[in-house]
Amino acid sequence: MKVMQLLPELNSGGVERGTLEIARALVAAGHESLVISNGGRLVAQLEAEGSTHLTLPIHKKALSSLWQIRPLRRLIEQHQPDIVHVRSRVPAWLTHFALKGIPAHKRPHLISTVHGFYSINRYSQIMTQAEKVIAVSDSVVKYITDNYKNCLPQDIVRIYRGIDPQAFPHGYQPSAQWINQSFKDFPELENKFLICLPGRITRLKGHETLINLIEKLLAKYPQAHAVVVGGADPKKATYLKELEETIQNKGLREHITFVGHRSDIREWLAFSDVVLSLSNQAETFGRTALEALSVGTPVIGWNRGGVAEILSHLYPQGLIKVDDQESLYKTVQTHIDSPQEVAPVTMFSLEDMCNQTLDLYQQVAQQAK
Incomplete structure (x- = not known):
């Protein structure tokens, strides 16, 4: 052909x-x-x-x-x-x-x-x-x-x-060298429960929800720390500044790290304790959620679109009612209190x-x- x-x-x-x-x-x-x-x-x-x-x-x-x-x-x-x-x-x-x-x-x-x-x-x-x-x-x-x-x-x-399961193998861990370099670049990440929000900086990805979640979690869990993995297009510079001002005003600068655009997404997904999918609109598929589950990191996301399909098959305990902030908080809390196991992914190859x-x-x- x-x-x-x-x-x-x-x-x-x-x-x-x-x-x-x-x-x-x-x-x-x-x-x-x-x-x-x-x-x-x-x-x-x-x-x-x-x-x-x-x-x-x-x-x-x-x-x-x-x-x-x-x-x-x-x-x-x-x-x-x-x-x-x-x-x-x-x-x-x-x-x-x-x-x-x-x-x-x-x-x-x-x-x-x-x-x-x-x-x-x-x-x-x-x-x-x-x-x-x-x-x-x-x-x-x-x-x-x-x-x-x-x-x-x-x-x-x-x-x-x-996705290629060999590129995102179950149980994958970043190298000691990568971890050391990350702690050197972002010392605030050491000894923390890392909550990762992957995706470029746009109004669609749910960054405000993440900021509110971290603010609430810190009252009980001082070890909670958010990592935002994704760059901001020059056109989104105003929005990024807006986010940074909100973080500053809430006194959360020490608790939310923006690592920018990265080519080592697999490492960040594996390094995190939980990955969030909080888009304001349904996604058609949800590749990043699948990549995180493939390496064995729990994913928590709104029950809609492609992400909901992936979670319902692979990690239903990560599904939460759309825009239900309380449910999001409680589900993350459960993951902090008792780490969850993700079974090896056998679909979506x-x-x-x-x-x-x-x-x-x-x-x-x-x-x-």
């Missing part, structure tokens, strides 16, 4: 990671893998792993992107993929128009992946207009069936995102995700056009 995946750019994020993982699986299985994007820092890795990258500026939500329809059509005609897999709305629209100019019998099969809870409108509906629509969780399946009646239930295929996606490609490629 020859599969062409389309996405805006190849810098960082869940869509990008998924694209690389499927590309790698295609090459390993002896298929041909092509990726079209505006480029980015992951292109070198993609190419080193055996895929071909074709650069086309299909990343801008602007009318000028329509100029890319003809070049995209030429690339499709030149490479003649069996499957075109769109992973984002602008590339999906450009593909839609590009395919219209190709005779029906010469068109590749079209697959899309709905990675997000997109706004409900005509613009987003394009993601549900493919022969098969991959949804990354049951929450996304429900979202599509509730909001996009044009998409037949039998055309939606739920394929959970997956990267291998399953890749096998199910490649099986779907095979199934669709064998159908008559």
Whole structure:
């Protein structure tokens, strides 16, 4: 098979990671893998792993992107993929128009992946207009069936995102060198019960909830300490300043540590005593929660979206009613009073995700056009 995946750019994020993982699986299985994007820092890795990258500026939500329809059509005609897999709305629209100019019998099969809870409108509906629509969780399946009646239930295929259990092995512990360096960089973390909130600094991630939780916990547990793992985009500098002022005003500067953007997320998840998932909106999957559980760290999160699906399967005692601050406090308190065990994770593997996606490609490629 020859599969062409389309996405805006190849810098960082869940869509990008998924694209690389499927590309790698295609090459390993002896298929041909092509990726079209505006480029980015992951292109070198993609190419080193055996895929071909074709650069086309299909990343801008602007009318000028329509100029890319003809070049995209030429690339499709030149490479003649069996499957075109769109992973984002602008590339999906450009593909839609590009395919219209190709005779029906010469068109590749079209697959899309709905990675997000997109706004409900005509613009987003394009993601549900493919022969098969991959949804990354049951929450996304429900979202599509509730909001996009044009998409037949039998055309939606739920394929959970997956992680490599070897990259996040159960019981993993950071090296002594890493721990020593972390205590050197952040001496306030030593001998503390570490409560980790991973994710970039945005209003969505629940930082205010974390601040209130720590303030309440300290009255009884002086060893409670929050670690925020994630950087702030320059556009979010005002929000970060706002958070820092709140922390200062509450006298919590010694009890909440911001470690910034990190490439050693596995170490921080394993090093923490508890990981929180407090997003103000439902997440479509919840990869970080899964990574934490995979290394054996308990996760406590709101009962909604993909995170709730992961927790209900793997760690139901970490599920709490949405926005119930008292329940959050009591659940964290339970974890401080008596450390909890997390069973080894046997679901949501990267291998399953890749096998199910490649099986779907095979199934669709064998159908008559």
